[in-house]
Amino acid sequence: MGCSIVVDSRLCKGCGICVELCPARALELSKELSPSGYRNPVQTGKCVGCRTCEMFCPDFAIAVVCNGKGSA
Amino acid sequence: MSVAKHFSRKYLREEVLPTPFCPGCFNGVVMNAMFKAMEELGIEDLRNFVFVSGIGCSSWIPNPLIRADSLHTLHGRAVAVATGVKLANPRLNVVVIGGDGDLVAIGGNHLLHAARRNMDLLVVMVNNMVYAMTRGQLAPTTPLGFRTATTPYGNFEPPINVAKLLINTNANYVARWCVSNFHKLKQSFKEALSEVSKGFRFIEVVAPCITYVVRYEGKTPGQKIKELREACVEVKSISEIDDVERRGKIAVGVFKKELKPGYVELYESYASRAREASQK
Amino acid sequence: MVRALLSGNEAVAEGALAAGCNFFAGYPITPSSEIMHYMARELPKRGGSFIQAEDELAAINMVIGASWAGARAMTATSGPGFSLMQEGLGYAIMTETPLVIVNVMRAGPATGQATKAAQGDLMQARWGRHGDQMIPVLAPSSPQEAYDLTIEAFAIAEELRTPVVVLSDEFIAHGREVVELREKVEIPSRRKPRDPSEPPFGSPDPRIAPPMPPLGEGYYVIVTGSTHNEYGYRDVHSFETHFRLVKRLVDKIRLNVDKLFRYEVLGDDDAEVAIVCFGSVSRSAKQALRMLRSRGVRAKLLRLVTLWPMNDEVVRRELRSAKTIVVPEMNLGQLIYDVQRLAREDSRIVAVNKVGGGIPIYPSEIVEAALGGSR
The missing domain is CATH 3.40.50.920 (Rossmann fold)
Known part of the structure; x- marks a missing residue:
């Protein structure tokens, strides 16, 4: 099953913390800009479900979903 | 199935998101650590909490972002207002969130005396090392040599070590963590909201300003977190603090943890003595 | 009818207690300290809170916090302390926080003559805060009036959600006369919103104060000294929000002049x-x-x-x-x-x-x- 990340493009300001801190290097910033003008993260690799991106997301814009479940 | 949402969102007012903070601002990470602690403590809503803040970027954390009663007060006065709230209704959990300039410079006297009284408050100091809202002036916590709008040739005023100062007051709980120490910081929030739920509790979070510190240094927020992971050294005893700091590192850890009666408890026994005295 | 020989300062304290004051924060200052002494003696045994603050800035802000938590709160001070409290008074005006502040006037400016009577704070009581604002100022001329006007000040504060200044002076404060104390004083409590949809910072009729949601009762009230809309959300940019707010706050006092004016x-x-x-x-x-x-x-x-x-x-x-x-x-x-x-x-x-x-x-x-x- 594995895990995936959900990004709320309304809240993301493209700071890149999630991309830089992801130990699995599973994220990249998108080439396209969000409606608010930011480059949002997109999942490009396998998410290990450590939730580092969630904890360090300063804009409450990321949720990690593992086996259909969000954060406990 | 509803779209998964970040865990902090249940404690926030959706209508005011996105936050007013700069991209990458660590204020949001501090909030995440606090909300994760609350979530793990089983706190469903914040109706028994009152958040009090002063003026500054981190003073915008509670007001109006957090879905709770909150008072966004004058610059420096949050601790005094919070004291009034707590004494008038001791049932409430009163949390002060503010910056280093707000709590230590203009509000320093209130902080010191609330700690002296062991006032039943949780005070969270987001130490961003500068005055950020007013565009990057010198703060009492700005490191030596640091260039700010008011020390353009490099700061020559030695900074204050707030957590170390407060160890020597009657405060029940004093901890300092870097924003990179997410789990330890969360653990401190849990302790200060449950195990040590009385008296004065102080948590300093070293969270350098993204705009006037981190970007200024030419770093990204992610790089700063990685750097802090190396720079912040946990001490097991306060006797190690000086040694760590001499090495140019930031000493972090739980510096003090006691369960002395807080002000409210002391006042209640004082009041019962007053009642007895008046009956004689 | 109970009659007591009281100083003006003692009469203020008796008036406050009669009005249901249950929170006092203050800082020692001549010639007002006897008010604080009286409250320090009485409040703990009556179930109220008394705290000696670290300075006058703290005192007024503690009073503000206590008022939001539901208390009938007051402080008392004199010239230099009154100057320090102006900041907090401005916040109380902006956030519509009921409180009573007694200024026992002494000769100023600065430290001046701490033990000597004066009336030099009249303009400060009216205009001491920055920005557009108005608050009621009442001036007693005897201990009896100090008692009556302190009660009156609480009634106005609760009804109009405003700070009220009682402007006494050293002669009244330390003069001693017979004061008739009232058996019973009923001051209606401030109104709570019917439900969270009723705005706590807006009123269609400026003469009527909006309802005040106490902390800790699930209203999730947003209180700020910044310009805010009728639900408390900060709006520090728009002309309309600011003008509507400060106009209403000033009109709340100005348009009630018939009710407030005593002579x-x-x-x-x-x-x-x-x-x-x-x-x-x-x-x-x-x-x-x-x-x-x-x-x-x-x-x-x-x-x-x-x-x-x-x-x-x-x-x-x-x-x-x-x-x-x-x-x-x-x-x-x-x-x-x-x-x-x-x-x-x-x-x-x-x-x-x-x-x-x-x-x-x-x-x-x-x-x-x-x-x-x-x-």
Whole structure:
């Protein structure tokens, strides 16, 4: 099953913390800009479900979903 | 199935998101650590909490972002207002969130005396090392040599070590963590909201300003977190603090943890003595 | 009816307790400290909270926090402390926080003469805060009035969600007279919103204060000293929000002037000589009035009990017949500005100013000023 990340493009300001801190290097910033003008993260690799991106997301814009479940 | 949402969102007012903070601002990470602690403590809503803040970027954390009663007060006065709230209704959990300039410079006297009284408050100091809202002036916590709008040739005023100062007051709980120490910081929030739920509790979070510190240094927020992971050294005893700091590192850890009666408890026994005295 | 021999300061404290005050924060300062001493003795045993703050900034802000948590809260201070509290008063105005603040005036500026009576804070009580604002100011002239007006101040604060200043002075504070204490004082509690949809910072009728949600009851109220809309959300950019808010806050006091304005008139309706005064100077002024009338001068005394908001109409009417108006003040001239503004153009306005050393303005000085030039 594995895990995936959900990004709320309304809240993301493209700071890149999630991309830089992801130990699995599973994220990249998108080439396209969000409606608010930011480059949002997109999942490009396998998410290990450590939730580092969630904890360090300063804009409450990321949720990690593992086996259909969000954060406990 | 509803779209998964970040865990902090249940404690926030959706209508005011996105936050007013700069991209990458660590204020949001501090909030995440606090909300994760609350979530793990089983706190469903914040109706028994009152958040009090002063003026500054981190003073915008509670007001109006957090879905709770909150008072966004004058610059420096949050601790005094919070004291009034707590004494008038001791049932409430009163949390002060503010910056280093707000709590230590203009509000320093209130902080010191609330700690002296062991006032039943949780005070969270987001130490961003500068005055950020007013565009990057010198703060009492700005490191030596640091260039700010008011020390353009490099700061020559030695900074204050707030957590170390407060160890020597009657405060029940004093901890300092870097924003990179997410789990330890969360653990401190849990302790200060449950195990040590009385008296004065102080948590300093070293969270350098993204705009006037981190970007200024030419770093990204992610790089700063990685750097802090190396720079912040946990001490097991306060006797190690000086040694760590001499090495140019930031000493972090739980510096003090006691369960002395807080002000409210002391006042209640004082009041019962007053009642007895008046009956004689 | 209970009668007690009380100083003005003690009478303030008794009035506050009668009004249901259950929170006091203060900082020691002469000549107001006896109010704090009294509350320190009484509140703990009556289930209230008393705290000696680390400074006056803390004291007023503690009072603000306590008021939001549901308490009837007050502080008392004097000149230098009153200056420090201006900041907090501005916040209380902006956030519509009910509280009572007593300023026992002493000679200033700065430390001045801490133990000596003065009336130099009149303009500060009215205008001491930055920005557009208005708060009621009441001035007692006796311990009895100190008691009654403190009760009144709490009633106004609760009803209009505003800070109220009781402007006393050292003569009243330390003068001792018999005070009639009331058996029972009922002050209605501030209204809570019917439900969270009722705005806590907006009112269709500016004369009526919006309901006040107490902390900890699930209203999730947003309180801020920044410009805010009727639900408390910060709006620091728009003209409309700011103008609507400050206009309503000022109108809340200004448009209630009929309700708030108290004064006393003694003497002849068609007086040629009028004495206009407030506070402890009124004691000399009353004696001066008797002296003038015993000499056959048609004279009256207009004593302002409410110093702010000013009822221009009343003052204008009361001064209509006066050719000579004497304004005795223990300062270098503050109330006189109102008199100059509201007296008829051809009247002779004479100031009697004396301050310092604890020397009162004597009745003879007022009489002399009234008759001077026309003799």
